[in-house]
Amino acid sequence: MDPCCGLLTVSKIPVPLKGISVDVQVKGFVADVSATLKYKNEEQNPLEAVFVFPMDADSAVYSFEALVDGKRIVAEIQEKKEAHQIYDDALTLGQEAFLLEEDDSSGDIFSCSVGNLPPGQEAEVTLAFVRELSVEADGAMRFMLPAVLNPRYTPKDQKKQSVTASIPRASKGSLPYTLELSVSLQSLYRISRVESNCSLTPLQYTKDDKTTAQVFLSPGHRFDRDMELLIYYQDANTPSVSVEGRMPSAEADSLMSKAAMMLSFYPHFPEAEEQSHCGEFIFLIDRSGSMEFNVGNVQNSPRRIDSAKETLLLLLKSLPLGCYFNIFGFGSTFDSFFPESVEYTQKAMDSALEKVKMMSADLGGTEILEPLKYIYSTAGKSGHPRQLFVFTDGDVGNTNQVIAEVTRNADNHRCFVFGIGEGASTALIKGISQAASGTAEFITGKERMQSKALRSLKAALQPAVNNIALRWTLPLGLEAAVVSQLPSAIFTGQRSIVYALLKGKMEETAQGTVFLEYTFKDETFQNQLQFPLQSEKTSSSSDRLLLYESGSPARLQII
Structure with missing residues (x-):
């Protein structure tokens, strides 16, 4: 069964989703996405439904409305407890109600609760969010629209199941809806x-200098x-x-009354000083068991465990002599070579290579917290x-706990992570x-795997900044205020973005x-950017302000 998202009743019965249309506006390194979901209650009675969908962890939701x-119902941000009370009261009164919230266990799962949808009634839900491109x-620049939401494994000591745990899966080819997508590019x-x-339509340039363009997904695409x-x-x-210019109609001293900036740096260090030939690589x-599934939903897609092993073998063969x-x-348990x-x-590497080839996805559930604690406890x-290099499909139900454990030990190591497969x-x-x-x-496939693995290794060999x-x-x-976190790490030739x-x-x-x-190595470096204080004109409050949305530290978590 393919792990696809869906609209479900509270008793986990699928509700027909009729279509998805997505409009993407890419401005340099930022994408503004507006997605409309169309569905219909084909039952004889009103129903309460839940639509569970994945979203990149770096996405910031700024608008949600339903027709x-x-x-038209427009969302308002509320405290979590208050929002649930308002939603429950609306259901009791027989009113239409929508509730969007982030899963407690992970920041990349959102669920939309839809209450009292009348029999035969159609509805549209439009969600808008912005995200920085990797x-x-x-x-x-990579933009990914996720269709796959893998069920997250909940460790034995966790009382609350992930929202994904009981989602039924649609059989391949059974999706009754298609995806329409348009992309506008500006750079x-x-x-x-x-x-x-x-499959895409041919790229169409809308300016002679080729700084703006548009492209569309070919008709009939099944979003599987x-x-x-x-x-x-x-x-x-x-x-x-x-x-990005301030909003002319904004109130004085409000967020929108200030100009927004995106600073893009590409630091470079002296080549002779860049890499270290020592280190302990874990x-x-x-x-x-989930690593037994295929990497992607395409024919001849490799298994996730095979993709992880292939990446690991490449890294093992590329380690510097003299390191450890x-x-x-x-899985449910852990062991070490x-x-x-x-x-x-050479002897240790040959032994490890043979053991890697024998590895299989046979250790049960995805419990990453305990092996991390053990590794951190060793000298x-x-x-x-x-x-530390981590290879996982990310199917865990205690994401926040895992991140907290890594954070507590951040001064003692650096962590380089490979997400294996669609839906990681x-x-x-x-x-x-x-x-x-x-x-x-x-x-998500064999293409570009080698370059990604070697880029991570090169970063690991670089001394910390x-x-x-x-x-x-x-x-x-004129004053500047940084509204995003400064980069926690800088690697030569890799982009670092700051919003202000x-x-x-x-x-x-x-x-x-x-x-x-x-x-860097006891020497102070400085990258300088000089810029004109000339901004793009913003004509009205309806304009989509990408830098404001992506730079904002707040996210829409509960509606």
């Missing part, structure tokens, strides 16, 4: 091409697997600043910084990598300068 029987090893750089794992877009810009690895491999390493497998980390020699090797939890994969100043990669800070030089009367707001009067002819400062 039922000609009436950068692939070949420089492509400071020339748009070279757009690729996808799905993740839809991936790879957007290639020319010279996109050039540092840049985007400024590999933690998910061997739970060990390999752990986990060696009692403690051993020196990386490291003096003079060899610990680098972005909350877990990105969460633990960010908590321990590492990187996150997603493996410390004391990351921003310094500004702005005209008198500008408060005060902006002269169109004035310029500003921002400095990204950090310490």
Whole structure:
């Protein structure tokens, strides 16, 4: 059975979903997504339904509304307890009600509760969110619209099941709805091409300089697997600043009365100083039963465990002589190849390679917390910084606990994570990598696997960067306030993005300068960006303000 999301009654009976239409506006490195879900109650009685759907952990939901029987319902943000009370009261009175909330166990699952949908009634739910695009090893900007929500395994000591635990799965080819998708592209750089794992119409440029374009998903696409877009810009690895103008109608001193900025840095270190040839490399491999499933919902897709093993073998063969390493497998239990980390020699590597080839997905549930605690309890090797590599499909129901454990031990290691297969939890994969100043990669097929693995290893071999800070030089009367977290880690040649707001009067002819400062091997480095204080004009409150939404620290968690 394929792990697809769906609209369900409270008794877990599927409700017919008639269609999904998605409009995506990509502005450089940020995507604004508006998704409309159309469904119908074909039962003889009113029903209460729940639509469970996945969303990238970096997404910020900023709008949610529903159209039922000609009436438009617009969401309001409420405290969680109060929102549930309002929803329950509406059901008691026989009113239509919608409740959108984030799953307590993980930040990449949202569920929409729909109450008292009359018999034969059609409804539309529109959800709008914004997210920053990730950068692939070949420089492509990656946008992914998830269709797959894998059921999350709940450890034995957890009382509350994940919202995904009892979702029924649709058989392949049985989806009664299709996906319509349009993408508008706008960039400071020339748009070279757009690729996808799905069929697209030819790319259409809307300006002669090729900085704007549009593309559409071919008609009739069945939304039974993740839809991936790879957007290639020319010279996109050039540092840049985007400024989005304040809203003219905004109240004084409100958030929208300030200009928003996106700072894009591409730090580079001296090549001779870049990599270290020491380290303790610990590999933690998910061997739970879900790793037996295929990586993707396509023909001849490899099994997740095979994809993890192939990536691990490549990394093992690429480790520097003189380092130390060990390999752990986990499921309901865990074990390791060696009692403690051993020196990386030809003999040790050959032994490990043979053991890796024999690994299978035979260890039961996905309980990653206990092996992490054990690894953190062991002493490291003096003079060899610990680098932890995790391979998992992310099917866990205690994501927040796992991230908290990694965070508590972040000073003692860095964590580099590979999400294996479609539907891998972005909350877990990105969460633990960010908590321990590492990187996150997603493996959804054999293509680009080698480049992703080697990019992670190169980052692990680079000494850590410390004391990351921003310094500004702005005209008198203008102040900058950073509204996103500063990067917890910086790797040479990899993009680092920071969002900020500008408060005060902006002269169109004035310029500003921002400095990204950090310490690398006891030497202070500084990356400088000089930019004109000329912003894009914002004409009305209906305009979609990508930088405001993506830079905002708040997320719509409960409606």
